Each structure stands twice: as C-alpha cells, then as structure tokens.
Amino acid sequence: MAVSGLKDFRGRWFVVKIGGELAQDRPRLAASVGAAVRAFLDAGIRVAVIHGGGPQATELQKKLGLQPRMVAGRRYTDEATLEVMKMSLAGQVSVDVASAFRLAGVPALCTTGMSAGLITAERRPPKVMSGAGPEPVDLGLVGDVVGVDADAFRRVSDAGFVPVLGSLGGDARGQPFNINADTVATRVAAKLGAAKLFLVSNVPGVLANKDDPSTRLPTLTPAQAREKIASGVIQGGMIPKVEESLEMLEEGIEAIHIVGISPAEALLHEAERPGSQGTAFLRG
Numbered sequence: 001m002a003v004s005g006l007k008d009f010r011g012r013w014f015v016v017k018i019g020g021e022l023a024q025d026r027p028r029l030a031a032s033v034g035a036a037v038r039a040f041l042d043a044g045i046r047v048a049v050i051h052g053g054g055p056q057a058t059e060l061q062k063k064l065g066l067q068p069r070m071v072a073g074r075r076y077t078d079e080a081t082l083e084v085m086k087m088s089l090a091g092q093v094s095v096d097v098a099s100a101f102r103l104a105g106v107p108a109l110c111t112t113g114m115s116a117g118l119i120t121a122e123r124r125p126p127k128v129m130s131g132a133g134p135e136p137v138d139l140g141l142v143g144d145v146v147g148v149d150a151d152a153f154r155r156v157s158d159a160g161f162v163p164v165l166g167s168l169g170g171d172a173r174g175q176p177f178n179i180n181a182d183t184v185a186t187r188v189a190a191k192l193g194a195a196k197l198f199l200v201s202n203v204p205g206v207l208a209n210k211d212d213p214s215t216r217l218p219t220l221t222p223a224q225a226r227e228k229i230a231s232g233v234i235q236g237g238m239i240p241k242v243e244e245s246l247e248m249l250e251e252g253i254e255a256i257h258i259v260g261i262s263p264a265e266a267l268l269h270e271a272e273r274p275g276s277q278g279t280a281f282l283r284g
C-alpha cells in the first residue's frame, strides 16, 4: 500500500519506538505499527525501530524472586537485573516484535544495540535526577548512549532490512548496559537526521488530563511542553519522553510524534497529518 502523503519523505529516515507493553498483543502490533512501517517502506522511506520491554522485564524479575526498583522512571540495574534485561529484550520481546512484523510483511532484522557496535554506551555516572530527590542517583549498570553507528544502520537498510533494536548498548570491551528505550530512540533519530521520530505508547499522545484520552494535545512547541512539565500536567513516564524529545529536536530531528495504536491507523495517519492522531512536537 503506497501512501501519497508520505512521498516527500522518500529516502529519509523515520525512527519508530515501540513501548514494551505494545509487544504483548502481536496481532494488534502487526495491524498498527507493522502496517504503518510497511506503508513507510512502500513509500521509499528508510525505517529503524527501537523497542523497550519494561513490563516484561518487571514480570520476569518478579517470577525470579527479584524486587524491581524504579528510580524516576529508570530501572536500577545490578548484575541480576541485567541478566533479566538480556532475557526479556533480546529474547521474549525481540521475538514477539519479529513475529508481529512477519505478520505485517516487514523484513525486520531484530537484535539489540549490542550487535556490531550499533549503539555504544558507557556507564551513567551518578546524577541528580528530577523526581528522585537532591542526592545523585547511581543506577548501576544503566548506560548513556555515547555513539550510534549511522553507517551500519544505512547498510542494513540498503540490504533491504529494517533494523529493530532492543534497548541494550555496550562499550568497546563488550560490557552491556541497560538503556531506556526512549533514550535510545531519540539518540538514533538525531544521529540519523531522521525526518520523523514516533514514540508509540499506550496513550494517544500528551493529554491535558492524563486520565482522559479525549484531552489529547495535537501539537506542542518546546516552550508549551516545558510549561506543561512545570505545571504538573505532564507527569511520570511522560516526563523523560518529552524532555528527551525536546533536547533531540534541537539536535536535528525535524518532528517528533507521541502516538498510540488506537485506532490501528493512528501512526500512519499521524505521519501524513501531524497532530491528527497524536501529539506532534514541531521545532519552535
């Protein structure tokens, strides 16, 4: 299915981030994100996908008798937690996303940012984090993205595949780190000079009232978004998503869209008409 509204983006990159929760319903993921990615490819757009797996990792930690510890939306990651992240991101979620894309006819090559140095990361030094008190927080084996191999992404795309990465990255010595998937997606999109980044989540966009999906804000400028964080309209998991988006908008991504999968066409329609189905951040 070729979509005419997308033809301006031929040859450009779109980056799509899938929250882990969405991978739990494969037919639904195929009919929404899968169908949209297929349409992007048919329009000659290069696509890279980053996925998370937060809920799956939490469930596995509990099954193994480990206590998940989240600090301001990030997971404290010791050695045992890192093992869980490997199992869920590179195992369960990777295969579930691969099967959804298979169903949608998308040639997805699913791996993690560890592969071939696609995502280089280093251990995050202790940092004061908004929402976590005045003391610096040491998150353990959590990484900051320090490099994205854009040329490797291009070669995978040139070979006819869609690179799909779980949010692990590593250093040159092969040490893996757990990284928030929104962080990986924003960094990849900036490095690829993406025309669009889609953060696909379980909410239809940024909401004026977080408990009422009918209060979606179609567009936000950086100044408006900062005001919504300061006034408490944007809370919890939405804060890092928006903060990182704003930072990367300044680094060269042209537009960032926070969008859901209900209706199934939401992502595709949002790509064609910014603000029609999600929240579009446009450079100020």
Ligand SMILES: Nc1ncnc2c1ncn2[C@@H]1O[C@H](COP(=O)(O)OP(=O)(O)O)[C@@H](O)[C@H]1O
Pocket (backbone or CB within 6 Å): 018, 019, 020, 021, 052, 054, 182, 200, 201, 202, 203, 205, 206, 207, 208, 209, 210, 233, 234, 235, 236, 237, 238, 239, 241
């Ligand atoms: N103003 C807001 N608009 C939309 N969602 C919000 C808002 N404030 C807080 N949230 C919360 O942010 C969550 C999305 O972030 P998160 O759970 O981290 O998503 P993901 O796992 O897809 O990365 C929503 O489920 C919602 O509970």
Ligand SMILES: CC(=O)N[C@@H](CCC(=O)OP(=O)(O)O)C(=O)O
Pocket (backbone or CB within 6 Å): 018, 019, 020, 021, 051, 052, 053, 054, 055, 057, 073, 074, 075, 085, 142, 167, 178, 179, 180, 181, 182
């Ligand atoms: C450091 C950190 O918090 N990493 C995340 C990585 C997975 C993720 O981001 O998954 P979602 O997109 O489903 O939230 C975590 O451990 O949950």
